[in-house]
Amino acid sequence: MKKLVVIGGIILFAACQQQENKLTQTIIDPNDTSEMALLMRDMFFQLEEIKQKILLGEDIAQEQLNFELIHTQTPTDESFLKEGLVPMSTAYANSIEAFNKQPSSKNFSSIVNNCMSCHTQLCPGPLERIDNLIIEK
Ligand code: HEC
Structure with missing residues (x-):
C-alpha cells in the first residue's frame, strides 16, 4: 500500500515536471x-502584470481578476x-x-x-516559475 502511494507521487511529480519542460514547445x-x-x-x-505595476508604484485600485474555477477545468492528467x-x-478563488x-x-x-500551497501539494514542477510572482519586501 505504502509503495503504491510513493509510486503515485512520483508519476504525478513527473507529469508536472514535464509540463514545465514543455512550456516553450507548447x-x-x-x-x-x-x-x-x-x-x-x-x-x-x-498576475505578473499586476506585480510589475505594484513594483513601479502604479495605482492598482481598478485591477479586477476574473478566472474560471480551477477544479472545473479539464486537466492534462486525471490524477x-x-x-x-x-x-x-x-x-x-476566495483570495481572488x-x-x-x-x-x-x-x-x-x-x-x-x-x-504555492496547491502546487506544493499537487504539482511542484512550476513552483520555481511561480516564485517569480513573489514581491520581495
Ligand atoms: C488548486 C490547485 C492549484 C492552484 C491554486 C494553482 N495551480 Fe497551477 N496548476 C495546478 C495543476 C493541477 C496544474 C497542472 C495542470 C495540467 O497540466 O492540466 C497546474 C499547472 C500550472 C502551470 C503549468 C502550466 C503549463 O504551461 O503546463 C503553471 C505555470 C501554473 N500552474 C501556475 C499557477 C499560478 C501562477 C497560480 C496562481 C495564480 C496557480 N498555478 C494556482 C494546480 C493549481
Whole structure:
C-alpha cells in the first residue's frame, strides 16, 4: 500500500515536471495543452502584470481578476483531480475575490500564497516559475 502511494507521487511529480519542460514547445503548438494548463498560464501572465505595476508604484485600485474555477477545468492528467483539489481551488478563488474587493499588494501576495500551497501539494514542477510572482519586501 505504502509503495503504491510513493509510486503515485512520483508519476504525478513527473507529469508536472514535464509540463514545465514543455512550456516553450507548447507555445508553438498550443493545441495539445489542457484547459487547466491554459488557465494557469493566463493567471500567471495577468498576475505578473499586476506585480510589475505594484513594483513601479502604479495605482492598482481598478485591477479586477476574473478566472474560471480551477477544479472545473479539464486537466492534462486525471490524477490532478484528487482529493484536496476542490478545497484548494476554492481557497484560491476566495483570495481572488478578496483582491477584487480590495486590490492591494497584501491581497496580491495572498493570491500567490494560494498558488504555492496547491502546487506544493499537487504539482511542484512550476513552483520555481511561480516564485517569480513573489514581491520581495
Ligand atoms: C488548486 C490547485 C492549484 C492552484 C491554486 C494553482 N495551480 Fe497551477 N496548476 C495546478 C495543476 C493541477 C496544474 C497542472 C495542470 C495540467 O497540466 O492540466 C497546474 C499547472 C500550472 C502551470 C503549468 C502550466 C503549463 O504551461 O503546463 C503553471 C505555470 C501554473 N500552474 C501556475 C499557477 C499560478 C501562477 C497560480 C496562481 C495564480 C496557480 N498555478 C494556482 C494546480 C493549481
